[in-house]
Amino acid sequence: MKTRWSKYSLAASVALLLSACATGPVIDTSYVSQNQDSRALFLVLHYTVIDFEKSLRVLTTGGQVSSHYLVRDEPPTIYRLVDENRRSWHAGASSWTGHTNLNASSIGIEIVNAGYVDGPNGRVYAPYPQKQIDQVIALCKDIIARHKIRPERVIGHADIAPGRKQDPGPMFPWKQLADAGVIPWPDEAKLDAKRAEYAAKELPPAEWFQERLAKVGYALPKSGEIDTATKETLATFQMKYRPSDFAGKPDSETAALLDVVTSPGGMVLKGEADQPPRPYTSRW
Structure with a gap:
């Protein structure tokens, strides 16, 4: 009789153990940290x-x-x-x-x-x-x-x-x-001023374009030359902000755009329909 009950006790213990493993640990969710954000950045x-x-x-x-x-x-x-x-x-x-x-x-x-x-x-x-x-x-x-x-x-x-x-x-x-207020956009008044400024002077060197593109967010090696990677990145930037011409060639208008996009206050973000655009500074 003792052996039979021991077997039952062992079986019950195993069943309880398996049940606990199946349901997982009991977790108390009473406390929530303020130090968090979404995984979707x-x-x-x-x-x-x-x-x-x-x-x-x-x-x-x-x-x-x-x-x-x-x-x-x-x-x-x-x-x-x-x-x-x-x-x-x-x-x-x-x-x-x-x-x-x-x-x-x-x-x-x-x-x-x-x-x-x-x-x-x-x-x-x-x-x-x-x-x-x-x-x-x-x-x-x-x-x-x-x-x-x-x-x-x-x-x-x-x-x-x-x-x-x-x-x-x-x-x-x-x-x-x-x-629609989803993304920031270059300030038109600042862009017009920069267009005139860059049209009146010599084009910046390749290093300048590479540094500005990297500041926008692109992963771009600083080779000091308008190489294939730089042309492809310029074309991508132009495709977004100047889709009428995205040949990937550095020019005065692209320089003006890069200057405005990467300068404090150069970008504006629209709010609700009754609110004017406001200067937007990236928090990269």
């Missing part, structure tokens, strides 16, 4: 280069790539593919303001867009439907509000991988995002 915008059906298949199956959101073009619809608390595989090898491997610290938005085609007259980029852009802006505002993402950290895939990536491309209306 960046918001990265992409285009898919393929149509919606193919985009959905690639982003949700075994293609080794994903994003938190997919914004369809027709009808304009927002799909969540990866929970924001989990890492999606959208950024790849990436760097911005010294932060690397941005998959771990960003939320990715893929936008259905054909990207570009190379034809006899050169490369032609596809436009974005306005209703789709409206959805992108609404989604950005929602994510930014919940994660307190800084305006200068709303960036394109090309920004974090210049040369390797071009998206969301020169047809993406960054100025609309600025007008």
Whole structure:
């Protein structure tokens, strides 16, 4: 009889132990530290280069790539593919303001867009439907509000991988995002003054362009020459702030833009519709 009860006791103990392992430890959540913020520090915008059906298949199956959101073009619809608390595989090898491997610290938005085609007259980029852009802006505002993402950290895939990536491309209306208060934008009055200043003097040396691009946030070696990496980074910068000409060549207008973008008070951020733009200083 003693042996039988010992067996029962042992079995009960094992069952209780397994039950405890299955449920995990009891955790008291009464206390919450004030010293914290979101793991999502960046918001990265992409285009898919393929149509919606193919985009959905690639982003949700075994293609080794994903994003938190997919914004369809027709009808304009927002799909969540990866929970924001989990890492999606959208950024790849990436760097911005010294932060690397941005998959771990960003939320990715893929936008259905054909990207570009190379034809006899050169490369032609596809436009974005306005209703789709409206959805992108609404989604950005929602994510930014919940994660307190800084305006200068709303960036394109090309920004974090210049040369390797071009998206969301020169047809993406960054100025609309600025007008909606999502990102800061160069102050027009200061930019006009700098345009005149740089047009009247000799162009700064290669080192100056490289230093300013690095100050914006790009990972760029300071070679002292307008090398391939510098041209690709210049083209990426121009694609955002001067999409009419993004050949990657240093010129007086690009110098003026770089000066304003990297100078205190050179950027402005719009608030509500009844509030004027206010000077914005990056907290990089």
